[in-house]
Amino acid sequence: xxxxxxxxxxxxxxxxxxxxxxxxxxxxxxxxxxxxxxxxxxxxxxxxxxxxxxxxxxxxxxxxxxxxxxxxxxxxxxxxxxxxxxxxxxxxxxxxxxxxxxxxxxxxxxxxxxxxxxxxxxxxxxxxxxxxxxxxxxxxxxxxxxxxxxxxxxxxxxxxxxxxxxxxxxxxxxxxxxxxxxxxxxxxxxxxxxxxxxxxxxxxxxxxxxxxxxxxxxxxxxxxxxxx
Amino acid sequence: xxxxxxxxxxxxxxxxxxxxxxxxxxxxxxxxxxxxxxxxxxxxxxxxxxxxxxxxxxxxxxxxxxxxxxxxxxxxxxxxxxxxxxxxxxxxxxxxxxxxxxxxxxxxxxxxxxxxxxxxxxxxxxxxxxxxxxxxxxxxxxxxxxxxxxxxxxxxxxxxxxxxxxxxxxxxxxxxxxxxxxxxxxxxxxxxxxxxxxxxxxxxxxxxxxxxxxxxxxxxxxxxxxxxxxxxxxxxxxxxxxxxxxxxxxxxxxxxxxxxxxxxxxxxxxxxxxxxxxxxxxxxxxxxxxxxxxxxxx
Numbered sequence: 001x002x003x004x005x006x007x008x009x010x011x012x013x014x015x016x017x018x019x020x021x022x023x024x025x026x027x028x029x030x031x032x033x034x035x036x037x038x039x040x041x042x043x044x045x046x047x048x049x050x051x052x053x054x055x056x057x058x059x060x061x062x063x064x065x066x067x068x069x070x071x072x073x074x075x076x077x078x079x080x081x082x083x084x085x086x087x088x089x090x091x092x093x094x095x096x097x098x099x100x101x102x103x104x105x106x107x108x109x110x111x112x113x114x115x116x117x118x119x120x121x122x123x124x125x126x127x128x129x130x131x132x133x134x135x136x137x138x139x140x141x142x143x144x145x146x147x148x149x150x151x152x153x154x155x156x157x158x159x160x161x162x163x164x165x166x167x168x169x170x171x172x173x174x175x176x177x178x179x180x181x182x183x184x185x186x187x188x189x190x191x192x193x194x195x196x197x198x199x200x201x202x203x204x205x206x207x208x209x210x211x212x213x214x215x216x217x218x219x220x221x222x223x224x225x226x227x228x
Numbered sequence: 229x230x231x232x233x234x235x236x237x238x239x240x241x242x243x244x245x246x247x248x249x250x251x252x253x254x255x256x257x258x259x260x261x262x263x264x265x266x267x268x269x270x271x272x273x274x275x276x277x278x279x280x281x282x283x284x285x286x287x288x289x290x291x292x293x294x295x296x297x298x299x300x301x302x303x304x305x306x307x308x309x310x311x312x313x314x315x316x317x318x319x320x321x322x323x324x325x326x327x328x329x330x331x332x333x334x335x336x337x338x339x340x341x342x343x344x345x346x347x348x349x350x351x352x353x354x355x356x357x358x359x360x361x362x363x364x365x366x367x368x369x370x371x372x373x374x375x376x377x378x379x380x381x382x383x384x385x386x387x388x389x390x391x392x393x394x395x396x397x398x399x400x401x402x403x404x405x406x407x408x409x410x411x412x413x414x415x416x417x418x419x420x421x422x423x424x425x426x427x428x429x430x431x432x433x434x435x436x437x438x439x440x441x442x443x444x445x446x447x448x449x450x451x452x453x454x455x456x457x458x459x460x461x462x463x464x465x466x467x468x469x470x471x472x473x474x475x476x477x478x479x480x481x482x483x484x485x486x487x488x489x490x491x492x493x494x495x496x497x498x499x500x501x502x503x504x505x506x507x508x509x510x511x512x513x514x515x516x517x518x519x520x521x522x523x524x525x526x
Contacts, residue, residue, distance in 0.1 A: 036500060036503040037498055037499035037500035037501075037502075037503055038500070056499050056513075058498055058499060058500055059498075075499065075513060077483075077498060077499060078483060094513075094514070094515065096483065096485075096515055097480075097481070097483070115480075115515050116479075116480055116518065134480075134517075134518070135478075135480075135518060
């Protein structure tokens with residue numbers, strides 16, 4: 001198993017090795033030690049590799065990920081898994097701002113809390129947060145699922161398009177055009193699968209409330225023309 | 229962008245290392261802002277003495293003979309300790325204003341960076357590592373300190389535009405962000421008689437807090453008022469003689485990480501700044517909440 005100690009190895013060597021992997025390769029294991037808050041750790045991987053990062057990372061860890069399985073044994077800085085396409089990213093600690101921003105696919109699991117703008121402009125990613133999320137989360141979220149076992153901050157789902165938001169705790173306030181919706185059987189099914197994929201067994205899908213778009217804001221309405 | 233750091237020691241045995249720890253934190257943040265850097269250090273209170281940290285573009289000529297000239301001007305017991313472009317003038321605790329007036333007369337080119345019983349401020353254009361080395365910050369001991377490395381947005385890259393800003397005795401502030409109502413506030417604060425030296429937005433924030441504390445508020449109360457009265461983006465770290473505070477605006481775009489152990493409270497724009505602190509592995513590490521005031525007092 002390749003081990004990259006970032007106290008003695010350049011970050012670029014790590015990322016270059018990860019980028020050189022075969023797209024159709026086996027599930028090789030990589031270990032990264034002493035990340036010490038470094039930026040852009042394990043970004044742009046396009047291979048089914050397992051990466052274990054032993055410590056806290058800075059900006060943009062696991063960004064643009066495709067098919068890799070990345071675990072951060074610590075906290076993550078801003079923009080973790082930003083623009084992820086597929087694969088799985090697990091943060092054992094907390095995540096800072098805009099976790100999973102603009103991401104198209106894959107699963108991001110945050111075992112601690114996520115701060116503001118979690119899932120901003122998400123375009124198909126599934127995000128499961130075991131703790132709480134901060135304000136303006138899922139702002140302009142277009143598609144995918146955001147699951148929160150704890151509470152959500154102010155302005156959840158502001159200017160939301162078609163992403164589904166599931167919150168188990170309280171929501172401090174809903175953003176413009178975001179409303180509470182019924183949990184139908186298909187939502188219970190989706191949520192049960194997401195919880196299972198995230199390794200969560202002690203929480204039932206029925207405990208969550210679903211939020212989504214009222215669809216009043218994103219279609220052009222001729223009656224509003226005077227407002228522009 | 230800018231990088232800010234702060235360290236407030238609870239464990240006295242760490243005090244001799246304050247300058248070294250804070251310097252390392254600041255140097256780690258260099259790539260967040262390479263224009264200029266500065267540090268404020270809170271040292272030991274010497275009974276009945278006060279300090280003025282001054283700066284001159286021509287230190288050799290300006291600092292020469294200044295001790296004698298200040299004494300001749302009525303500042304008995306004035307003594308000056310030059311450090312590169314800066315110098316610390318020690319005077320009687322009640323002589324700060326008189327010393328300021330005498331300096332304006334004797335050395336009009338000299339700028340007063342800060343005053344107080346315990347605080348010294350060093351700031352210059354250049355990389356943090358050069359600024360730290362120039363002023364031998366790593367040798368300094370103290371109870372708490374704050375630092376800043378600047379990427380200028382709202383005013384020019386000059387020594388005076390560097391942070392920390394001090395607008396009151398033993399008070400200083402570092403800022404990551406930009407304010408949008410600083411011109412109006414500057415006018416209002418000037419009318420209240422609060423001294424500001426620059427066109428910089430962050431200095432207005434420092435002056436605002438000075439004004440609020442002059443009304444009798446403690447640091448925490450002043451920071452709470454700031455959330456109502458300051459408009460724009462900010463993460464502030466603020467020092468007073470015995471206190472250390474942090475506040476972020478409600479949008480909280482400007483990054484912040486804090487760590488606390490039995491030995492210290494530390495602030496960094498990023499976690500990278502904190503990784504060399506003793507016992508960081510077991511510290512409580514968290515991101516300060518938006519629009520929430522955090523402060524500690526010795």
